[in-house]
Amino acid sequence: MGQSLMKKFATSVAFAAALGAATAVVPASAETLRMAWSQDATGLDPHKQTAFSSLRLLELVYEPLVRLNADLEIIPAIAESWEFSEDGKTLTFKLDADAKFQNGEKVTPADVKASFERVLDEATGAAARANFTSIESIDTPDETTVVFNLSQPDVPMLTAMTSINAAVVPASEIEAGTIGTKAIGSGPFKLDSWEPNQKEVLSANPDWAGGEVKVDGINISVLPDETAILAALRTKQVDFALINDPLVATLVPNEASLELSRTPVLAYHVLQLNPSREPMTEQAVRQAISCAIDRQDVLDTALLGEGAVTGPLTMPAYRSDPGALFCYERDVEKAKQLMAEAGYEDGFSATVIAATGEPPTAAAEAQVIQSQLAEIGIKLDIKMMELNVYVDTWLKGDFDMAVALNGGRADPYSMYNRYWTKDGNLQHVANYIDDTLDSLMQEGRVETDFDKRKEIFSKFETHLAEVSPWIWLYTGYTYTAQQKNVKGFVPSPTGTLFGLTEVSVGE
Known part of the structure; x- marks a missing residue:
């Protein structure tokens, strides 16, 4: 890191610290966790939200049928048990009889059915709809049983159901049309108030069927940047914080009163191309961009090397050596040759x-990529957007290229089918599909043998890297910082903050 950057950063930290007394940190009782982050939720509808900042909030309020633990194992949430039929075409859940929504209503099979019917309704615009298109019908034979009847075996269905995008919401709220205007879930905390880009106040849900949380509530302050978060931690105005910027995270261990948690995540940094726009319609151009990108340099410059270069598959069970993928070793001469073959030897301009x-490294990533692509004649204009504007633009697929941080999943199919299948609900964001990708995804969906599934998705990854609709860059870490009297938080590769249910605040 250059001395000027370090000096600038140190100055900004000192300035934020000097303003510590004026920082808008939400007050709390001794039993309340005072928390901070720099990016706030963009909405409250768990079925529609894609921003990490939204999911981190909503996963404390809502619950899916099942969830993943820190070892990426599927464990109970609203459902206490589940079972696939022998032919794989029926998935039956038994609900926890004690599960209640925060309005006092019992969670019923009717709520589960209404929630998934809402997700499947194209008019909803649900983020995870493509994960559940094999559901033909849903039966509710008694007060605790839900039966999903499938059109075909669907191995990754259960993993897909661990997402907060598959949260169970009250049927009464769906009928009233209030989903997204208020947050009523069955999770460990109630959202008492939300002042966008300022604060959230949550209280412990005494009716949570998952057990008793160890704090009375969580008061979340949305601070202007992560230097302000570090200043608030230093002055003990904040007990716990979510850190996204590795530059800030590396400073936390220097503070005697603070502890840093650092965990590799499944989420991936990616340069998304739009293959529906010229000249990205040309495979040779997309491949040239892939060959021109030095992924390790982007990682080292933007993320201080805090991560690992990755291909499309980031989950440990399926991850492979990205060095075997197309043009993962930078080759500028090959990139220039591909540009010439496509008729763009003089380059082109794009935005x-x-x-x-979100991520805080996005601008730095874009600048490094801009510099690297200039070497093959691509003039890249960087357009920075506020998060909510960016999300809306991204969801419309209204871009030439996009620097993105996308969520990972424990299963390749549930991670990518919404982009790389012909009926994927985010195909309009990916803007690319071919028969090979679609058929491999379908094969992996129904195959039950793990070794065969791994082989299928290895072919999928190899092909995806070769046709290069996106340029996968790297995976990073999730960071949380806390006062040493905060105990019990367990981080997860998914980046979830659900581990706050185990946190206690001591003297």
């Missing part, structure tokens, strides 16, 4: 969009 703050 790349990036969000301010």
Whole structure:
């Protein structure tokens, strides 16, 4: 890191610290966890939200049928047990009889059915709809049983159901049309108030069927940047914080009163191309971009090397050596040759969009990529956007290129089918599909043998890297910082903050 950057950063930290007394940190009782982050939720509808900042909030309020633990194992949530039929075409859940929504209503099979019917309704615009298209019908034979009847065996269905995008919401709220205007889930905390980009106040849900949380509530302050978060931690105005910027995270261990948690995540940084726009319609151009990108340099410059270069598959069970993928070793001469073959030896101009703050490294990533692509004649204009504007633009597929941080999943199919299948609900964001990708995804969906599934998805990854609709860059870490009297938080590769249910605040 250059001395000027370090000096600038140290100055900003000192300035934030000097303003510590004026920082808008939410007050709390001794039994309340005072928390901070720099990016706030963009909405409250768990079925529609894609921003990490939204999911981190909503997973404390809502619950899916099942969830993943820190070892990526499927464990109970609203459902206490589940079973696939022998032919794989029926998935039956038994609900926890004690599960209640935060309005006092019992969670019923009717709520589960209504929730998934809402997800499957194209008019909803649900983020995870493509994960559940094999559901033909849903039966509710008694007060605790839900039966999903499938059109075909669907191995990754259960993993897909662990997402907060598959949260169970009250049927009464769906009927009233209030989903997204208020948050009523069955999770460990109630959302008492939300002042966008300022604060959230949550209280412990005494009716949570998952057990008793160890704090009375969580008061979340949305601070202007992560230097302000570090200042608030230093002055003990904040007990616990979510850190996204590795530059800030590396400073936390220097503070005697603070502890840093650092965990590799499944989420991936990616340069998304739009193959529906010229000249990205040309495979040779997309491949040239892939060959021109030095992924390790982007990682080292933007993320201080805090991560690992990755291919499309980031989950440990399926991850492979990305060095075997197409053009993962930078080759500028090959990139220039491909540009010439496509008729663009003189290059072209394009715009790349990036969000301010999520990830905090987005601007730096875009600048490094801009510099690297200039070597093959591509003039890249960087357009920074506020997160909510970026998300709307991204969901419309209205970009030439986009710097993105996308969520990972424990299963390749549930991670990618919404982009790389012909009926994927985010195909309009990916803007690319071919028969090979679609058929391999379908094969992996129904195959039950793990070794065969791994082989199928290895072929999928190899082909995806070769046709290069996106340029996968790297995976990073999730960071949380806390006062040493905060105990019990367990981080997860999914980046979830659900581990706050185990946190206690001591003296």
